[in-house]
Amino acid sequence: MFEQNRKNFIDKMKPNTVALFYSGKTIIKSADQTFPFEVNRNFYYLTGINQPNVILLLTKNAHHCQTFLFLEESDPQKVLWDGDLLSFSAASQMAKIALTNVKKIQFFHSFLFQMINPLRNSANFDIDGFYFDLSRQNQAQQANSWALTFCQKLLSSYPFLKIYNSSLFFMSLRQAKSVYEVNNIKKAISINCQALHKVITSLKPLMYENQITAIFHGFLEANQTKPSFDSITASGKNALILHYNRNNSQLMPNELLLIDAGVTYNHYSSDITRCYPISGVFTTLQKQIYNLVLKANKEIIAWVKPEHTFTQLNHYGKTILAKGLKELGLLEDVANIDQYCYHGLGHHLGLDIHDVCNYSDIIGENSVITVEPGLYFKQFNIGIRIEDNLLITKDGAINLSHQIPKEITEIQALMK
Known part of the structure; x- marks a missing residue:
């Protein structure tokens, strides 16, 4: 290669x-x-x-x-x-x-x-x-x-x-990935999946964020690899900070834990985000917001094509979020969606977490990208982001991280 x-x-x-x-x-x-x-x-x-x-x-x-x-x-x-x-x-x-x-x-x-x-x-x-x-x-x-x-x-x-x-x-x-590169990213995702399984089955109220980080990093160490970036283990209001990395707060009952963490394998990276209810069950409001973010995540994955740009991806995803928030009564004017989703909804992935590509160009066939819609509410201490890693094909996208649970029923079943 x-x-x-x-x-x-x-x-x-x-x-x-x-x-x-x-x-x-x-x-x-x-x-x-x-x-x-x-x-x-x-x-x-x-x-x-x-x-x-x-x-x-x-x-x-x-x-x-x-x-x-x-x-x-x-x-x-x-x-x-x-x-x-x-x-x-x-x-x-x-x-x-x-x-x-x-x-x-x-x-x-x-x-x-x-x-x-x-x-x-x-x-x-x-x-x-x-x-x-x-x-x-x-x-x-x-x-x-x-x-x-x-x-x-x-x-x-x-x-x-x-x-x-x-x-x-x-x-x-570096935009289009070879089979060798995709296989390394797949391996990183596989280890990421197993590490997150350790996290979700260990998660309990009153633990500390750093303990969760240690569980994730410990699994990586045991598998002769390392994080691809400083892990974000953010509970409650800490999830409002996109690059939060203090990871030292206590996990309070009925709050959410957002974990944004990746694995590097042969220098190729995964980048996955999941949100878990600390008490094992989502509250009604958490469930409403989570399901909307999940809807945006799944619809972007089904929609994205190699000829699309990240500008189009962001617009498509934020339109879904804005419409959903208005239906929930949480947003009056859809033009104000950036108050509750203040980041881009994806990026290229490879040797670098934010891989060096021309982001004004089309995404392109054989690219590996992230899709990561999120919503953040200071008044509720809720930050939810769901991030998957996709291989872009000539017809659409393959979700390389599909095996990592993100449905509410799957998550709550694992936390029983």
Whole structure:
């Protein structure tokens, strides 16, 4: 898959250009402690390698294209503390790059200089420009800052070079998912389903949100995976906060628990939201609002097509919610629906939770998206969101998370 991904990227490159990608580096937390490493997702998309301080170099001219990989050699002393790094042969096999083109990272600058310098050019073509991954989303992995810094240094020495932003290509490249990618997302959803089953069968009044979070995360740890984002475990009024993550309140009887949580599997993510009655049974008002959100969820899933946009999806879903609230007597003017549903109703899903795609474009066939209508009432301390993950086909959508219970009868039966 990764070799094909590189081919697709190279096809978009201009002739006589070079593209550079950096995997990122470990980020210092404090003193000698570091945050867990997160690979730059565009780099991973092109290589399948999950290791700090690795550089991918792609070249293209009118006659041929080349791929090079630069990585650290294993240090016997570091191995004693941190474990071994990928060998050159393992990296070659993983990324499907010729072993002769896998080189020591300390030679990267001299290698690149030989390519750029007309008097010492071993690439047999004149380089007109460079592609750098300058996407805003990559700042957390420091790959963006590496690209920006290196780009500035390059221009200071070679001002004639043209600079292109390669991140724009990934909006289309990563939109349609391959079978490999969909299978990884399905696996993440399967683990997500099992973890939520643990949650719903453990849920009792007077527990704490952090205990629920621990149940979910503990199941993931036992299955050698991890959350795809900071889990939202929000009871009562906390569910009004879309990205609530304090997760420290006590679960009060007759309130609802909203849990928005995902799983990452081979760097591909699930993103599921469910709402459960803490006492095991929905109140009349909770049931009315929940059923309306569920109606919107199911009708969007039945309606969405690859030619639709997220703007159309949002309008379609919020129209259902507004009409339903007016029928319930909870909304006078349907134009004011944003008071009770103040977020978009879906997004692309993949290597990133909010995957890097062009959201003004059509959703597109083979995309994986979320559908997540919600309603929030401060006066009732009620926040309800129901989120599923869909594979968009040429005819409509397949709900990849259909196995995760969301009908009121199913939920209440599991909580008896």
